[in-house]
Amino acid sequence: MSTPHIAAAPGDFAPVVLMPGDPRRARLIAQRLFDEPRLVTDVRNIEGWTGTVAGRPVSVLASGMGCPSITIYATELFRFYGVRRIVRVGTAGGLAPRLQLGDVVVGSAAHTDSSINTTRIPGVHFAAAPSYGLLSAAVAAARAAGVPVHVGPIFSSDHFYGVGSDVFSALARHGTLAVEMEAAALYGVAAAEGGEALTTATITDHLERGESMTPAEREECFQRMSRIALAAVLSDSPS
Ligand SMILES: O=P(O)(O)O[C@H]1O[C@H](CO)[C@@H](O)[C@H]1O
Numbered sequence: 001m002s003t004p005h006i007a008a009a010p011g012d013f014a015p016v017v018l019m020p021g022d023p024r025r026a027r028l029i030a031q032r033l034f035d036e037p038r039l040v041t042d043v044r045n046i047e048g049w050t051g052t053v054a055g056r057p058v059s060v061l062a063s064g065m066g067c068p069s070i071t072i073y074a075t076e077l078f079r080f081y082g083v084r085r086i087v088r089v090g091t092a093g094g095l096a097p098r099l100q101l102g103d104v105v106v107g108s109a110a111h112t113d114s115s116i117n118t119t120r121i122p123g124v125h126f127a128a129a130p131s132y133g134l135l136s137a138a139v140a141a142a143r144a145a146g147v148p149v150h151v152g153p154i155f156s157s158d159h160f161y162g163v164g165s166d167v168f169s170a171l172a173r174h175g176t177l178a179v180e181m182e183a184a185a186l187y188g189v190a191a192a193e194g195g196e197a198l199t200t201a202t203i204t205d206h207l208e209r210g211e212s213m214t215p216a217e218r219e220e221c222f223q224r225m226s227r228i229a230l231a232a233v234l235s236d237s238p239s
């Protein structure tokens with residue numbers, strides 16, 4: 001069995017999946033956090049791995065960057081591979097002044113300038129929201145680990161370059177925590193396919209203050225966030 005973008009056999013993916021944007025991060029998560037990780041797909045170098053954590057099966061698949069890319073991979077996992085939960089483990093640029101580099105943001109809603117959800121139900125301004133069960137489990141795991149965590153709306157932009165600082169300032173004034181590029185699409189796919197989804201993101205840059213993490217700091221933070229996401233995706237929380 002394969003889909004246009006995933007070449008894996010039935011049962012190769014666990015029902016619960018972590019989803020970073022970067023294929024290298026997918027490989028690192030599998031190799032450092034899973035027991036007995038095995039590569040299950042690498043079409044277009046988008047790597048998917050499956051292993052176990054505390055004896056429970058779990059997978060990781062990269063999404064690539066942007067709403068169309070994550071929509072393809074999340075749809076194929078939910079629709080054809082029996083996946084029920086996807087937790088994005090991303091990076092984001094901070095907008096809210098209280099955020100510090102390395103903090104974890106959990107997206108309780110996702111604003112977007114993408115049309116990806118507008119075209120799902122014509123005439124409807126779709127409210128892109130995560131699974132409450134996954135969200136509460138991620139927050140509990142972060143607090144238990146002593147990791148600073150912020151819960152609130154994030155902004156999923158089609159642009160990495162070219163969003164005006166006036167847009168970011170207005171979003172911050174409207175309570176938006178951070179900007180990234182996939183959460184709104186992931187939440188839309190989960191709703192359409194009857195699955196559960198959540199976005200967690202590490203603040204790697206602060207756009208108002210012009211701060212950035214070093215590569216070594218990024219790697220350290222990804223591991224911390226991935227452990228929180230693992231606790232959420234493997235939790236028994238009802239949706
Ligand atoms: O680090 P990832 O998960 O890719 O997330 C962020 O980084 C990419 C942009 O550099 C976009 O995909 C954005 O959402």
Ligand SMILES: O=c1cc[nH]c(=O)[nH]1
Binds near residue numbers: 091205
């Ligand atoms: O500033 C940033 C950092 C990560 N991801 C984004 O989309 N923007």
